Structures are given as C-alpha cells and as structure tokens.
Amino acid sequence: MNIELICTGEEVLSGQITDTNATWLANQLQDVGLEFSRKTTVGDRMDDLVEVFNHRSQQADVILVNGGLGPTDDDLSAQAMAKAMGVELELNQEWYDKLSAWWAARGRPMTDNNRKQTMLPSGAVMIDNPVGTACGFRVKHNRAWLIFTPGVPHELKRMMLDHILPFITSINQRQSQVQVKKWMTFGVGESQLASLLESLKLAPGCTLGFRASAPQMEVKLIARDIADQALYQAQCDTIKSLIGDALVGEDYPTIAECLHHQLLDSELKIAAAESCTGGQLASQLVEFPGSSAYLQTSLVTYSNQAKQTLLGVPASTLEHHGAVSLQTAEAMAEGARAVLDCDFGVSVTGVAGPDGGSEDKPVGTVCFGLASREGVVSQRIQFGSRSRSWIRKMSCAVAYDMLRRAMLGQNPIADYPMLTRHS
Amino acid sequence: MNIELICTGEEVLSGQITDTNATWLANQLQDVGLEFSRKTTVGDRMDDLVEVFNHRSQQADVILVNGGLGPTDDDLSAQAMAKAMGVELELNQEWYDKLSAWWAARGRPMTDNNRKQTMLPSGAVMIDNPVGTACGFRVKHNRAWLIFTPGVPHELKRMMLDHILPFITSINQRQSQVQVKKWMTFGVGESQLASLLESLKLAPGCTLGFRASAPQMEVKLIARDIADQALYQAQCDTIKSLIGDALVGEDYPTIAECLHHQLLDSELKIAAAESCTGGQLASQLVEFPGSSAYLQTSLVTYSNQAKQTLLGVPASTLEHHGAVSLQTAEAMAEGARAVLDCDFGVSVTGVAGPDGGSEDKPVGTVCFGLASREGVVSQRIQFGSRSRSWIRKMSCAVAYDMLRRAMLGQNPIADYPMLTRHS
Incomplete structure (x- = not known):
C-alpha cells in the first residue's frame, strides 16, 4: 500500500515551526508495518492545494492531509478538496449539531467562523474530533483515499489513534503481521548502542532501529511475518541482555x-x-x-x-x-x-x-x-x-x-x- | 520567484529524524524575503527521485535538493538527476583533484565510495564543500535551477551561506522586502480573534495569519514591499488595539x-x-x-x-x-x-x-x-x-x-x- 502525507500551512513551509506531526505520524505507521512513500508540504494557496490533491491522488492509495481545517480564511483544505473533485461543499449535519451543542453548553451562539468548519466536500465521510472544533473527514478521489486531519497535535493524535489507523489497516490488502518491540535506554549514545548490538544476527524479516529522543534513546525491533515465534522471543532476550545496564524500561516511551x-x-x-x-x-x-x-x-x-x-x-x-x-x-x-x-x-x-x-x-x-x-x-x-x-x-x-x-x-x-x- | 525544496532520505520519511534542515533553510530564505512554495520529501528510490525532479522542475524556478550525495549505494541524487535529464554522469576533475589531495594528506588512497562522489551529471556546475567529502552542484532542467546539497547539517549550512543564497539572490528578478510582525495573545480562540479583527482593512501586500500554539495564540502580519511605512505602522497599531486586553506581548513567542x-x-x-x-x-x-x-x-x-x-x-x-x-x-x-x-x-x-x-x-x-x-x-x-x-x-x-x-x-x-x- 502506497501512503503519502500532505502537510499544509505557511508556518511549516516558512520554517516557523518544525513539523513534528510528520515525525509522529511516520512512527505510528511504522508500528503497524507501514511507511510514507512521499511527504509534500504546501502553503495555504488554493491552486497549490488543488494541484497537489489531484496529482498525488493518481499515485497513492492513501493520503493523509494534515492542517488547514481551522475556522479562519487561510484554512482552505476542505474547499480545495471540493474544487479538486469538482463538487460543492455541503453542511455536515452531525458535526453542526455537535458544535451547536458545544456552544450552547457555554451559553453562547456559534460563530460564523465555526460554521465554516461544518462544511465538507459533498460525499465526504466525517471523522469525529472529541477534543476540538475541527472535525476530520475522508473522501475517495482518483485511486486514493484522502484523509483530512487537524494540525493541532493533540487533536490529530486522538483522531489518528481512534479512527484513522484502524481505517488504514482495514483497507490494507497486503497485511503483514508486524510486531514491534521497544527498549528504552539511558546514558548510551546511538553509535555505542550499535556497537553493543553489533554481534547480533537478525532473524529474517527483522529490522533493528534506533531513535534518539533526549534524554532517552530507543532501540526498536521491527519484525514482519515471523513464522518462528520462539526464535523471535529468543532474539528479544538477546537484545535485552546486550543492552544490559543501560536498559531503563520496556513498555513506556520515556x-x-x-x-x-x-x-x-x-x-x-x-x-x-x-x-x-x-x-x-x-x-x-x-x-x-x-x-x-x-x-x-x-x-x-x-x-x-x-x-x-x-x-x-x-x-x-x-x-x-x-x-x-x-x-x-x-x-x-x-x-x-x-x-x-x-x-x-x-x-x-x-x-x-x-x-x-x-x-x-x-x-x-x-x-x-x-x-x-x-x-x-x-x-x-x-x-x-x-x-x-x-x-x-x-x-x-x-x-x-x-x-x-x-x-x-x-x-x-x-x-x-x-x-x-x-x- | 518560485522556490521549492526536495528532501531525500528514508530517515526523514520514516520519522526516525525530524527534518530540521528544512526549518533552517526556510528561515534563511525568509531573511532575504523569499519563501518555499512547496516542500517534497521522497525516499531513496530511483523512480521516485526521477519523477519528482521532472515534475517539479516544470513548476519551480529554483529547487533546493537536500541529501543523497553520500558515498553509499542508497545515495542516488546525482544519478537520478542525470537520468531525469537524459545525460550521463561524468567525472568532475576539480572535485576529484581536491578529494585526492585530501586523502593523500592523510596518507591513504581514495576509496571507491568517495570516487562515486566525484561523478556529476554532465553539464553540472560544481559547488565547493570545504567541510565534507560531498560536493554540491547545480543544473538547469526544464524551467528550474536544481541545486544539490548534502544532508549533513553543518555541510549544508556552510554551502548555503557561502554559495547558494548569493546565487539565488543574484538570479531573483523580483526582489521583495518582507516585514513580519507578531503579537502574542492569551485567553481568546482563533475564531474569536478573527472576529475581533474582522473590521480591519488590510493594506495591499499584507496578509494576516493566526497560529494556535496552546496556551497562546499568535497573530502575525506579513507585509511585502510596503511603500508607505506610516500606513503599515498605523495598521500595526490598529491590530494591537483591536486585540486589546488579550495581548500578552509582542516580542516573545510564549x-x-x-x-x-x-x-x-x-x-x-x-x-x-x-x-x-x-x-x-x-x-x-x-x-x-x-x-x-x-x-x-x-x-x-x-x-x-x-x-x-x-x-x-x-x-x-x-x-x-x-x-x-x-x-x-x-x-x-x-x-x-x-x-x-x-x-x-x-x-x-x-x-x-x-x-x-x-x-x-x-x-x-x-x-x-x-x-x-x-x-x-x-x-x-x-x-x-x-x-x-x-x-x-x-x-x-x-x-x-x-x-x-x-x-x-x-x-x-x-x-x-x-x-x-x-x-
């Protein structure tokens, strides 16, 4: 399955913020044995957005689109997608009701800006956002599913884990069984860890990765379609013992x-x-x-x-x-x-x-x-x-x-x- | 001038590293009034590289390509560019002599891996790298100048500041003067801020942007080629007074x-x-x-x-x-x-x-x-x-x-x- 990422927003493009959403998303995909084949970042310009949606949807099976769902005029993702598909925006009643109730609970009317966030390309499937005012949505265009997500990190993360990852894995034809095991270490550098693990002969289908995230360093074993679970387990044990004293924990990320x-x-x-x-x-x-x-x-x-x-x-x-x-x-x-x-x-x-x-x-x-x-x-x-x-x-x-x-x-x-x- | 960035490398794509080179490059451009209109990240696959070089060189005036100039087999940038142009790789004598002298000074012969780094697409202009073994180069293809740079941050930075920024500004026909002013607010949402500022009539060349970064919300005025500085200043004052009580500060990001x-x-x-x-x-x-x-x-x-x-x-x-x-x-x-x-x-x-x-x-x-x-x-x-x-x-x-x-x-x-x- 060919998965791409499109990030929108002048802030990412102009270097005001580093795109940590992209890093987080890539790591989530890796945990289920998938990876991005391309990542494109475009600004908040209608023509650019329409062009990139049309062009990439001819190549990819799934395109995650991040950003541009906010309430203001420079948030153009939904409008650009409708234009690329040649359809109109239409009001999503379910999300409209939800936002209205949210504002009503606060004793205030919904603003026009928020009303904009209830307009999705005709035919889109709404994706719930329990922690923000921008719902996500997905549409099928050319060969691709385009899945739209908010740029706010905690909203994106919630939506990705609750809805999008399950959806992607459900449509992934060539399912490989992926097992990911992580060890958290402290006090050793990447090259030192690599030396510690040099003697290891990896079983077929296994890849070893390192991820530096100060103060800790993560060692990760990604195993695809493992036939011999006993061999895999033995390999995990070997890695653990080679890491030795530097091992801080196995199940938590920090x-x-x-x-x-x-x-x-x-x-x-x-x-x-x-x-x-x-x-x-x-x-x-x-x-x-x-x-x-x-x-x-x-x-x-x-x-x-x-x-x-x-x-x-x-x-x-x-x-x-x-x-x-x-x-x-x-x-x-x-x-x-x-x-x-x-x-x-x-x-x-x-x-x-x-x-x-x-x-x-x-x-x-x-x-x-x-x-x-x-x-x-x-x-x-x-x-x-x-x-x-x-x-x-x-x-x-x-x-x-x-x-x-x-x-x-x-x-x-x-x-x-x-x-x-x-x- | 339309400038794009192409980053290559599986590490960036798979989320093992966050792409700080892109952030740094964008900030350098912003300082001379330029900005990327698009950023594309692709893995180390020949077909993807050839496709992206061909496709983007039809749209952009300048494309910075970062990464893929290293000595190993998965470093394909020069080869892919030659393929996209339909030319051969040829030895760059100047860089060959320089690398040979570098190795000779260390009493060792040049490795085959390093010899690969002296092969550039026919017709390319070599760009010196005083701090590494990968030279940069530039070629003209379709409407674009494609400028190739190493992925190692300090090598990239040196090359960008010494050669590439001067080259880009020299070919930039339409120089624009960019001013960016930021206000930090607290306690108001993006849609509420947008409502507060709704009455504002922006001067020509001005764009207003919002960036949510909890707990604060940033309001940003980007002004290009402002002829009337007094008008611009008056507009800044108006924005400040419209934000009113929610304004926390002007010069600091949090x-x-x-x-x-x-x-x-x-x-x-x-x-x-x-x-x-x-x-x-x-x-x-x-x-x-x-x-x-x-x-x-x-x-x-x-x-x-x-x-x-x-x-x-x-x-x-x-x-x-x-x-x-x-x-x-x-x-x-x-x-x-x-x-x-x-x-x-x-x-x-x-x-x-x-x-x-x-x-x-x-x-x-x-x-x-x-x-x-x-x-x-x-x-x-x-x-x-x-x-x-x-x-x-x-x-x-x-x-x-x-x-x-x-x-x-x-x-x-x-x-x-x-x-x-x-x-």
Whole structure:
C-alpha cells in the first residue's frame, strides 16, 4: 500500500515551526508495518492545494492531509478538496449539531467562523474530533483515499489513534503481521548502542532501529511475518541482555514514565529538591495520573536563601563548597526527604548556563544527591556546554535513574558511557 | 520567484529524524524575503527521485535538493538527476583533484565510495564543500535551477551561506522586502480573534495569519514591499488595539517568556505554590537564563500534608472547602509569598484528571490565588474535561497572566472569552 502525507500551512513551509506531526505520524505507521512513500508540504494557496490533491491522488492509495481545517480564511483544505473533485461543499449535519451543542453548553451562539468548519466536500465521510472544533473527514478521489486531519497535535493524535489507523489497516490488502518491540535506554549514545548490538544476527524479516529522543534513546525491533515465534522471543532476550545496564524500561516511551510506574508499584514516598531543574523533575512525573501516590513534594530552591530556609542546608556548606557541590546536593536531598519524612529525597543543583560557569565549575556541571533513611549518596556529572534546555532535561533523567537503581537495590551511581562523572 | 525544496532520505520519511534542515533553510530564505512554495520529501528510490525532479522542475524556478550525495549505494541524487535529464554522469576533475589531495594528506588512497562522489551529471556546475567529502552542484532542467546539497547539517549550512543564497539572490528578478510582525495573545480562540479583527482593512501586500500554539495564540502580519511605512505602522497599531486586553506581548513567542522579561525588568520577587501544575509553572520560567533574579521558590505541594506543613494551609480550610477551593488557593498563595517574604505568591490547585473529579468539582476545575503584601485574590476556572497535559499547560498560563496583570496595576482576574470562570 502506497501512503503519502500532505502537510499544509505557511508556518511549516516558512520554517516557523518544525513539523513534528510528520515525525509522529511516520512512527505510528511504522508500528503497524507501514511507511510514507512521499511527504509534500504546501502553503495555504488554493491552486497549490488543488494541484497537489489531484496529482498525488493518481499515485497513492492513501493520503493523509494534515492542517488547514481551522475556522479562519487561510484554512482552505476542505474547499480545495471540493474544487479538486469538482463538487460543492455541503453542511455536515452531525458535526453542526455537535458544535451547536458545544456552544450552547457555554451559553453562547456559534460563530460564523465555526460554521465554516461544518462544511465538507459533498460525499465526504466525517471523522469525529472529541477534543476540538475541527472535525476530520475522508473522501475517495482518483485511486486514493484522502484523509483530512487537524494540525493541532493533540487533536490529530486522538483522531489518528481512534479512527484513522484502524481505517488504514482495514483497507490494507497486503497485511503483514508486524510486531514491534521497544527498549528504552539511558546514558548510551546511538553509535555505542550499535556497537553493543553489533554481534547480533537478525532473524529474517527483522529490522533493528534506533531513535534518539533526549534524554532517552530507543532501540526498536521491527519484525514482519515471523513464522518462528520462539526464535523471535529468543532474539528479544538477546537484545535485552546486550543492552544490559543501560536498559531503563520496556513498555513506556520515556524514562519519566518508566519511573512513574516503578514508583506506583512500590508504595514508596519521595520528595525532591530542585535547583537548576526548577520544578521540571516533579512536573514530568505529575504529568502522569496517580503520581500523587508517591510524590509528596518538590521544593524548587533556586536561591541560597531558599536552600537554607526550606531545606535546612547549612550556611557554612553553601559558603565553603558552593551551591553546586556534592555537599550541598547531599544536604538538599536530606532536607527534602526529612521535611515530610519520605523514603527517598532526591536533589539536583547545577550550572545550566549559558552564564554562571567558572573554571572550577563550568556550564554543564550538575550535582545530584539521593537520601534514604539509611544515608545519602551524591555524584557530580559534567554534561558539557550544551543548551540550558538539554542540560536540564538530562539532569532530570539522571535523578530518575538514581531513584530507579536505588529501588532495584543497585548502586544509584552508575557509569554512563555517554556522560562524564567526577565524584 | 518560485522556490521549492526536495528532501531525500528514508530517515526523514520514516520519522526516525525530524527534518530540521528544512526549518533552517526556510528561515534563511525568509531573511532575504523569499519563501518555499512547496516542500517534497521522497525516499531513496530511483523512480521516485526521477519523477519528482521532472515534475517539479516544470513548476519551480529554483529547487533546493537536500541529501543523497553520500558515498553509499542508497545515495542516488546525482544519478537520478542525470537520468531525469537524459545525460550521463561524468567525472568532475576539480572535485576529484581536491578529494585526492585530501586523502593523500592523510596518507591513504581514495576509496571507491568517495570516487562515486566525484561523478556529476554532465553539464553540472560544481559547488565547493570545504567541510565534507560531498560536493554540491547545480543544473538547469526544464524551467528550474536544481541545486544539490548534502544532508549533513553543518555541510549544508556552510554551502548555503557561502554559495547558494548569493546565487539565488543574484538570479531573483523580483526582489521583495518582507516585514513580519507578531503579537502574542492569551485567553481568546482563533475564531474569536478573527472576529475581533474582522473590521480591519488590510493594506495591499499584507496578509494576516493566526497560529494556535496552546496556551497562546499568535497573530502575525506579513507585509511585502510596503511603500508607505506610516500606513503599515498605523495598521500595526490598529491590530494591537483591536486585540486589546488579550495581548500578552509582542516580542516573545510564549506567555512564559513574556512574563519572564516583565519580571526581569520589575525587580520584584515571586514564589509559587503548585498542586496540579506540579512544578511546571516554575520550570517554564527557569528555562530562561536569569530567572533566579525573581523566582525565589516554588513549592510543589501535591498532598494535603504538604500544603499544611510547607505552606501553612489550615487543616480546617482543607477539611471544610477541600484542596481545590478558592479558600485553599488563597491560603497557598499567602503561604508561598510569606515563606521567603516575596512581593507575590501565586498558587494553582485543581483537578487535572482524568480521575478525581466530582459533581461539584469536575475534571478541569482549577483554583488560582495571587497574594501580595496588600492582600489576596482568587478565581476558579473550569477548563472542561480536556487532557491532563492541556489543563496543566493552561493553568500555568492563567497563573502567569494573573501576575502579568497585577504587575501592570490591572485587576488580576480577567474575563477570558475562551475560558469559563466561576469565582
């Protein structure tokens, strides 16, 4: 099956936004054994849209169209598709009723702009959007099904998972059985992982892929039409053992989510003290429902005064060793643990840059502490002078990994091939 | 001038990497008043490449081709271009000599793979690559100049800046001067903004655009070849006044960054108490260097115990009104402000879902408090049962907007057309 993607919108074309929808969609397709054969991005111009719909629908079986379903005049996708097919736009009563009810519930009349979003090319099949005002739709034109989706990422994702992926797989003639297995790793680079896995002889139909998505790196085994399931399983086991210590989890896409589930299962209580991560460590866990079961508090103590008043870090420690030091990290972790008597207290204090570095503690120097009822450990990692955002993201991941290892009864301080530790 | 981009490579198409080259190139063009009219991404398949070169060269004046110049078998760009033109590949002596010298300097013979990189379509003009083994080249085919560039970002960038941008501007007959002005808004939807601006008569050459990027919405005026700068400026002023109260800032892309700069300029100190935002409110500010000047602390107080112990919220308040209430939000804001004696304390406590809602306080109910030395105000907003991530993101934005308004001497509690308030 030949699947293409058409992205619309001046913002993508003019480089104001990078097209992450395209990346996400490609990954979804890959998980069911499909891939885009072409991707076209066009601006919000009627002639261009009509031309690309007509031209590509002669080649492809399925075309996902993303964007251009909004309420304003520069949203032309439905109108352009009608023009390409030589049909009129007509009101979709089902979507009209739904939008009217939505506005009525808010005590306001529907705007003309929203009414525009109920007009679909004649003959189109409406696709529900439970989280936005733009419905999707699909039409058959030339040899292709063209499937229209909103550009807003969470609306697109919902529609893709609920309706479009099931539809595509239902019309896919040459079904191959695809199994995708993913392993999440931390602290190793792509080339290092590739070396670890070099000795592996892949079974027929299997492809190995890597996807860097800082802070984690994903290893993915895509298997098509596997006859021998035992062989496939053995291969998965081999990969897992070759990855070894760097393996953070198997079933969740981020290290934060892996830790969240590990904590949920543990009945342990944790607290955090954050300086350069500034709340990000806690926030990424709070993103998952149920995190209140284990996360008691996080204290964002950016200033020295906050570290003293809220965490009880001694003034002398800050004075002699500085805010970014093993000693301060340990006192912060102990203070965070003690304030609500948690099982673990974890701390992060570092120089995220771009300013504030010194010869002794250059930008990218981050100290971590982990306190339990038994004691406290700490480490200092030098991330190098990368961006502030990258240093903060990686710092959260190191703190999570310390907790993960401690919960497994391992040494919380690990040797990461891609990171430099001074402790 | 009609400029298009063709990206080649399975990695981009399969979503293994997001195409940041395209974003970078589009931004370079925009700086000289040009823009891509189309972007096509194809895999490393000969037929696809030949088809796209032939088809697009009938429409475009200039086509940038990125990728496929590497030494391996799946790098097909030069060969495909020769096939599309019906010519042979021939050795480019200048590049051959340069590569030979490069290898000789390293005491090694040139590999066969690298020799492949010296073969260009007959008649092509070679483009030097001072930082890699793949030279670029350009050919004229149908109405277009096709310009071939390597996929490696730093090689592409060097070639683009040294050779290609000067070439494109030299052949651009109709130079246009482009001005882009952006306004950041909060609390109004795209259709509501469009209604606000409906009365506007755009000057010739001007286009108005909207870009939704929750929590904020951007309004953008793109002006080409403006003869009357005074008229243009007057139009910008009109837009600004039509947006009115919803305008959060003009120069920064997010509400968090607008607030960051406002706080930096203010010399005020703030503290936060976060329940459902769980550190995100602080973290988004800490992302900007210099935030330590104003952000003294944020207390992530997810549990009732944390609210009592760390913020001094009375047990009776939690018992009588619940954790998600105006009373608790006010006590949290006051507690956060007092702990390090800041100018402002801001608090967020809500039901981010998907569980935890009740009839009285359904998912999406969030209470906000803002304490100053003069007193405390609060409001309750009902975001509706959207995703947990969306509710948390919007909650941060409402808290920022309360601070923004308070600093401007306005009422921190505003009527947002797209949000429902119960206070």
